[in-house]
Amino acid sequence: AQKITQTQPGMFVQEKEAVTLDCTYDTSDPSYGLFWYKQPSSGEMIFLIYQGSYDQQNATEGRYSLNFQKARKSANLVISASQLGDSAMYFCAMRIGAGSYQLTFGKGTKLSVIP
């Protein structure tokens, strides 16, 4: 069963605006980690941000923030002040369990920033 769901295959945002990319997850394990990766058209996978299930505060990294709503099992990525270089595929991923090595990825959201 799919554990990570990204419901938006594609999104458009105006340059300099903020955008939210949705991610919901499903696990009964109390210990898990949530990750967001960016994949530009050049193909490399770039780590953006991490949120642990026990972290009290929402993670932030520069223009990226993670809107973590544990009760709703959602971990949405917010990109503020979008730039043309933000156009890319964005993947949400989850690691389940404290002893796990495995990342399970969502299907991704293609973000296009419009000038």
Place this chain on the structure above:
Amino acid sequence: DTAVSQTPKYLVTQMGNDKSIKCEQNLGHDTMYWYKQDSKKFLKIMFSYNNKELIINETVPNRFSPKSPDKAHLNLHINSLELGDSAVYFCASSPTRRNEQFFGPGTRLTVL
């Protein structure tokens, strides 16, 4: 200063051939991974090695065999290549199982 490197970047080959993809990380990480990204961009873990020991072996055909000669290297050998093996293969590494994984640039494999 490349953290995780893969060679080759592109690999075009005929069905039935055997090929290898090499991966090296200079980050001193303990754990390395192989992922497959299909034509629909879906990423799926194939293997994970921790300190040269196989930890994860997902439902991957046994034509795929990973080899870890040391902690810094995890190579992927594929026997009897099939059309469905065409994909982008990513190597990744992480310092511990809890941290983010750093990905290599990917190897685009095309089987004709």
